[in-house]
Amino acid sequence: xxDVQTLLDAAIxxxxxxxxxxxxxxxxxxxxxxxxxxxxxxxxQARQAADAAQVALGSWAGxxxxxxxxxxxxxxxxxxxxxxxxxxxxxxxNGKSLVDARNETHYAADFFRWYSEEAVRLSGTLxxxxxxxxxxxxxxxxxxxxxxxxxxxxxAAMATRKIAPALAAGCTVVLKPASETPLTALVIAEVLRxxxxxxxxxxxxxxxxxxxxxxxxxxxxxxxKLSFTGSTEVGKVLLRQAADRxxxxxxxxxxxxxxxxxxxxDIEAAVDGAMIAKMRNGGQACTAANxxxxxxxxxxxxxxxxxxxxxxxxxxxxxxxxxQLGPVINRKAQQEMQALVDQAVASGGRxxxxxxxxxxxxxxxxxxxxxDVPGDAPVLQEEIFGPIAPVSVFDSVDEAVRLANSTEVGxxxxxxxxxxxxxxxxxxxxxxGMVGLNRGAVSDPAAPFGGVKExxxxxxxAQEGILEYTEVQMIATQW
Ligand code: NAP
Ligand code: MG
Numbered sequence: 001x002x003d004v005q006t007l008l009d010a011a012i013x014x015x016x017x018x019x020x021x022x023x024x025x026x027x028x029x030x031x032x033x034x035x036x037x038x039x040x041x042x043x044x045q046a047r048q049a050a051d052a053a054q055v056a057l058g059s060w061a062g063x064x065x066x067x068x069x070x071x072x073x074x075x076x077x078x079x080x081x082x083x084x085x086x087x088x089x090x091x092x093x094n095g096k097s098l099v100d101a102r103n104e105t106h107y108a109a110d111f112f113r114w115y116s117e118e119a120v121r122l123s124g125t126l127x128x129x130x131x132x133x134x135x136x137x138x139x140x141x142x143x144x145x146x147x148x149x150x151x152x153x154x155x156a157a158m159a160t161r162k163i164a165p166a167l168a169a170g171c172t173v174v175l176k177p178a179s180e181t182p183l184t185a186l187v188i189a190e191v192l193r194x195x196x197x198x199x200x201x202x203x204x205x206x207x208x209x210x211x212x213x214x215x216x217x218x219x220x221x222x223x224x225k226l227s228f229t230g231s232t233e234v235g236k237v238l239l240r241q242a243a244d245r246x247x248x249x250x251x252x253x254x255x256x257x258x259x260x261x262x263x264x265x266d267i268e269a270a271v272d273g274a275m276i277a278k279m280r281n282g283g284q285a286c287t288a289a290n291x292x293x294x295x296x297x298x299x300x301x302x303x304x305x306x307x308x309x310x311x312x313x314x315x316x317x318x319x320x321x322x323x324q325l326g327p328v329i330n331r332k333a334q335q336e337m338q339a340l341v342d343q344a345v346a347s348g349g350r351x352x353x354x355x356x357x358x359x360x361x362x363x364x365x366x367x368x369x370x371x372d373v374p375g376d377a378p379v380l381q382e383e384i385f386g387p388i389a390p391v392s393v394f395d396s397v398d399e400a401v402r403l404a405n406s407t408e409v410g411x412x413x414x415x416x417x418x419x420x421x422x423x424x425x426x427x428x429x430x431x432x433g434m435v436g437l438n439r440g441a442v443s444d445p446a447a448p449f450g451g452v453k454e455x456x457x458x459x460x461x462a463q464e465g466i467l468e469y470t471e472v473q474m475i476a477t478q479w
Pocket of ligand 1: 149150151152153154158176177178179180207208209210211212214215229230231232234235237238251252253254255285286287383385411451455456
């Protein structure tokens with residue numbers, strides 16, 4: 001294993017030729033201190049990266065699926081071998097606990113393993129014309145140069161969930177990581193380089209000029225794909241830009257997950273699931289349970305047990321092995337947490353746990369439970385993105401479904417049910433792309449990840465994930 005500083009030195013050195021005078025500081029949210037300074041790429045450098053990706057595209061797309069698969073497999077193995085150092089880079093720039101960072105690193109590495117397996121399994125079809133006149137052959141071709149834009153909350157997994165399928169399909173990529181967390185993405189690029197990815201195939205460009213830089217990339221004639229993970233607001237801006245050249249777009253956007261506890265559910269299991277669904281990554285997940293919708297017959301038990309579990313978490317710098325809850329991403333997010341709690345209370349909610357900004361260094365916010373939040377409270381339309389759990393009560397299943405679906409987004413949802421058939425029936429009625437049924441986690445490399453409504457377009461992971469980086473070509477012939 002390479003130690004963290006050496007790994008960072010190597011990763012940052014790969015961008016030195018691009019660097020010029022212009023860099024920006026990456027901060028540790030647990031201490032507010034500078035970790036490193038990195039390149040802030042210009043739109044001109046982005047264009048050059050896209051040029052290089054275009055040059056590399058021919059031979060990468062033309063390489064055998066097996067050779068791409070073997071490079072991806074090696075990437076997985078190197079990432080696993082370096083996982084502890086990578087986890088520590090994630091902790092440093094993102095703030096999450098070491099446990100969360102280790103889990104993320106393994107999850108992220110798994111996309112390289114999964115797509116090393118998928119790379120050799122892309123096949124087409126042979127069909128017959130109904131009139132009997134011709135045969136119809138289809139194949140999946142690499143779509144072209146892909147632009148990847150990722151958020152700060154899972155700096156490793158959001159990058160690998162895009163890079164791995166893109167490379168497996170035969171695409172070359174230019175990735176712009178979030179400005180809060182560029183270091184992890186640079187380390188992943190270094191791992192790919194060590195695994196033998198040829199020059200020009202993968203470019204990672206940190207930048208403080210995300211708008212102009214991504215705009216330049218989308219205008220580049222070789223770019224045929226945009227895969228974005230981030231807020232719905234920015235996703236809409238990029239969809240409009242992608243329209244100018246009819247660039248194919250995959251969008252993984254914001255969520256506002258309902259967590260429905262039905263009458264008859266096992267309350268202890270529901271609380272265990274709630275802790276995962278709410279608190280993985282300190283609540284800073286697009287899949288995070290955002291609205292707890294609990295049947296009146298179990299609401300008071302649920303709130304008591306859940307508040308006790310939330311209250312037992314140790315908050316502190318992620319690098320401390322005892323910490324279970326790190327800081328939120330920055331000071332602005334810390335202030336937003338307080339505003340959301342105040343809003344929930346103004347609507348009639350009662351703070352059962354937490355609810356105020358602690359003093360001292362770092363952007364910490366405590367685990368917070370607000371009970372009795374009315375189902376129509378405005379705060380329930382906000383994506384919380386932090387360790388705050390508003391709980392609302394329902395009296396009929398129809399009411400629970402109505403509340404669960406009463407938002408413009410639809411990424412994940414959770415249902416806890418004693419009766420599996422009832423749970424499945426409610427799961428089917430949720431307007432979301434992914435449901436955890438008696439489970440607090442939905443993410444898996446083998447699962448198609450994505451949302452409906454304003455949560456996005458397309459899917460990542462599973463076989464669906466590689467298809468996003470391909471175009472179907474059809475050949476009609478006869479014999
Ligand atoms: P964000 O502000 O939308 O930023 C995401 C990425 O877009 C960053 O790399 C950012 O760069 C870049 N960006 C910002 N403005 C841009 C513009 N005008 N043009 C081009 N790029 C631009 O989101 P975030 O605050 O990092 O992440 C939180 C959001 O991501 C939440 O809404 C969350 O739900 C969503 N998310 C969704 C999923 C999913 O799979 N559905 C997964 C994780 C997170 P800079 O950092 O340089 O601004
Ligand atoms: Mg942002």
